[in-house]
Amino acid sequence: MYPFIKSIHSYFAWAALALIIIAIISTILTKNKESVSYKKWAFFGLMAVHIQLLIGLTLYFLSPFGLDNLSGDSMKDSFTRLLAIEHPFTNIVAIILITIGYSQSKKAEYGSKKILVFYTIGLILLLSRVPWSTWLS
Template identity: 35%
Template sequence: MYSTLKMLHHYWAYLVLFMIVVATFNAVYKTMTKKEYEARDFRMSLFTLIVSHIHLLIGLVLWFAADYFSEMSMGEIMKNATMRSNVVEHPVAMILAVALITIGYSKHKKKLTSTNKLKSIAIFYSIALVLVLAKIPWKAWLNL
């Protein structure tokens, strides 16, 4: 079960990254060119929100199922750069990224004009994208 979830988490991440990139660049492009906000933009930002939340839930299940703390103390984990990245930095960064996506989505719904809606998505999703790109375990991604 754990290996299935781990594989799902790994491959679902490609979908999440793809959706964040597409939604971000769409919002940035439409903001810069002063295009109108459309139903397609709403669906795109909503789908990004949904897939990122699902991915976060899978990741949290994996984090709790891995039981890192029975094998090592927190001090030992923090001294080991790879373990620190996997156990602390990656989960915290991804939780923040999903929170930013959620905030951007919520804020954009409250705006009344196309420019403001798209700007909210562009800002928050861009910051989330930077966080995701910064904390993806690239060695694991390229080896699998």
């Protein structure tokens, strides 16, 4: 079960990050304030990070690098600390910001600005705590 969920989390990360990037680009390309096409991409991005959150939460309880690794010793090592604390916590904050951005965009006069700001901060947070060394190796 663990290798399967880890593999899904690993591959789905591409989709989640790509859709957030496309949503941001789509707001930048929205010249006409009346245009609503960016909303479609913002919605797909939101869905993707929420699905990734559910897969990540499941993985946290299955992985030897998740909950099982919460100990004083693992906090001394930067890689084990990244997987047990920094990656989950930062990504949850990023997903909350993306969700706030999406919901605020519905109320704002120019919703694309809210998407641009919140999704960009969320993306920076997500990218800052991806375990690049294991993911791309």
